[in-house]
Amino acid sequence: MAASSIRPSLGCFSSSSPRFPVSYLSRNLSRTLHVPQSQLFGLNSHKLLRRSVNCLGVAESGKAAQASTATSQDDLLSFVKNDKRRMLHVVYRVGDLDRTIKFYTECLGMKLLRKRDIPEEKYTNAFLGYGPEDSHFVIELTYNYGVDKYDVGAGFGHFGIAVDDVAKTVELVKAKGGKVSREPGPVKGGKTVIAFIEDPDGYKFELLERGPTPEPLCQVMLRVGDLDRAIKFYEKAFGMELLRTRDNPEYKYTIAMMGYGPEDKFPVLELTYNYGVTEYDKGNAYAQIAIGTDDVYKTAEAIKLFGGKITREPGPLPGISTKITACLDPDGWKSVRDWCVEIDHIGQH
Numbered sequence: 001m002a003a004s005s006i007r008p009s010l011g012c013f014s015s016s017s018p019r020f021p022v023s024y025l026s027r028n029l030s031r032t033l034h035v036p037q038s039q040l041f042g043l044n045s046h047k048l049l050r051r052s053v054n055c056l057g058v059a060e061s062g063k064a065a066q067a068s069t070a071t072s073q074d075d076l077l078s079f080v081k082n083d084k085r086r087m088l089h090v091v092y093r094v095g096d097l098d099r100t101i102k103f104y105t106e107c108l109g110m111k112l113l114r115k116r117d118i119p120e121e122k123y124t125n126a127f128l129g130y131g132p133e134d135s136h137f138v139i140e141l142t143y144n145y146g147v148d149k150y151d152v153g154a155g156f157g158h159f160g161i162a163v164d165d166v167a168k169t170v171e172l173v174k175a176k177g178g179k180v181s182r183e184p185g186p187v188k189g190g191k192t193v194i195a196f197i198e199d200p201d202g203y204k205f206e207l208l209e210r211g212p213t214p215e216p217l218c219q220v221m222l223r224v225g226d227l228d229r230a231i232k233f234y235e236k237a238f239g240m241e242l243l244r245t246r247d248n249p250e251y252k253y254t255i256a257m258m259g260y261g262p263e264d265k266f267p268v269l270e271l272t273y274n275y276g277v278t279e280y281d282k283g284n285a286y287a288q289i290a291i292g293t294d295d296v297y298k299t300a301e302a303i304k305l306f307g308g309k310i311t312r313e314p315g316p317l318p319g320i321s322t323k324i325t326a327c328l329d330p331d332g333w334k335s336v337r338d339w340c341v342e343i344d345h346i347g348q349h
Contacts, residue, residue: 076302080239083294087267090220091140091287094201095148103199104128107173130216137217137267153283158204160219166193166209173197221270224331225278230271234258237306288334299337300325
């Protein structure tokens with residue numbers, strides 16, 4: 001209840017009240033109003049009492065509101081910490097669906113998990129990945145009828161794919177006509193062998209040489225304008241763990257790896273801050289990440305509380321049992337929260 005709506009009556013402070021005897025009341029009103037205690041029982045005592053009671057009421061309601069807010073924050077933090085979350089899929093738009101499916105399956109070893117056409121809304125979806133949707137992080141491609149090109153923008157960075165042999169994968173990409181923007185070799189300052197390639201729509205993929213892993217689709221890199229703010233948001237609102245950070249002053253950037261488990265077993269979000277850059281053009285190609293949650297309603301509350309913006313209020317999708325909420329992080333990157341056992345389309349394309 002707002003403080004302005006509290007109107008305590010003088011009757012609650014009568015001398016018979018065990019909570020507020022006259023002696024207690026007069027001492028505290030005297031301190032509150034900064035007047036001698038004896039003046040409280042003069043001709044203006046009722047005015048002073050009314051004035052003081054209102055002050056006390058406002059103070060008490062303020063304390064109650066602060067306590068309520070603290071409790072709410074504690075409850076939401078506890079929920080976020082204990083919520084069973086995982087990264088479900090990443091969504092983006094392509095200009096030729098069959099061409100992209102061919103590139104991902106032949107060059108990157110993905111499987112086409114399912115495909116569906118929605119003619120009434122003029123788009124087609126294709127889900128690709130390295131395992132079933134109910135246990136793996138997958139890609140959701142969207143083709144909008146008649147749109148053959150998108151702007152990837154400067155804010156999106158790359159996707160990460162873990163492979164057994166980077167050099168062999170790069171040779172295959174070249175043989176299939178793909179573009180290699182960074183030849184295989186150790187990462188600067190480290191030993192991990194990497195390479196960078198581009199798909200037909202200009203999305204960059206970092207190939208990382210690793211041993212067998214349950215999640216070959218292992219990274220999504222996005223650029224942010226305030227790394228500390230982004231880390232705090234993803235920890236508190238999304239329940240992610242800060243796995244590691246690395247500062248590279250020579251090249252003027254810092255990265256933070258965040259996720260729901262170790263990098264070699266779970267997909268991670270790689271946040272990159274370039275010194276002095278606070279905003280990015282996000283283009284219109286990359287769409288969003290979908291994350292599973294036990295409760296989209298509490299999730300939406302946490303997002304609001306910790307600096308995010310809700311773009312779709314939590315609730316069920318028309319005609320199916322899946323419940324979702326959609327939001328923007330402080331940098332404007334979009335995420336969708338699904339509450340479901342069966343993975344279904346999130347309604348954004």
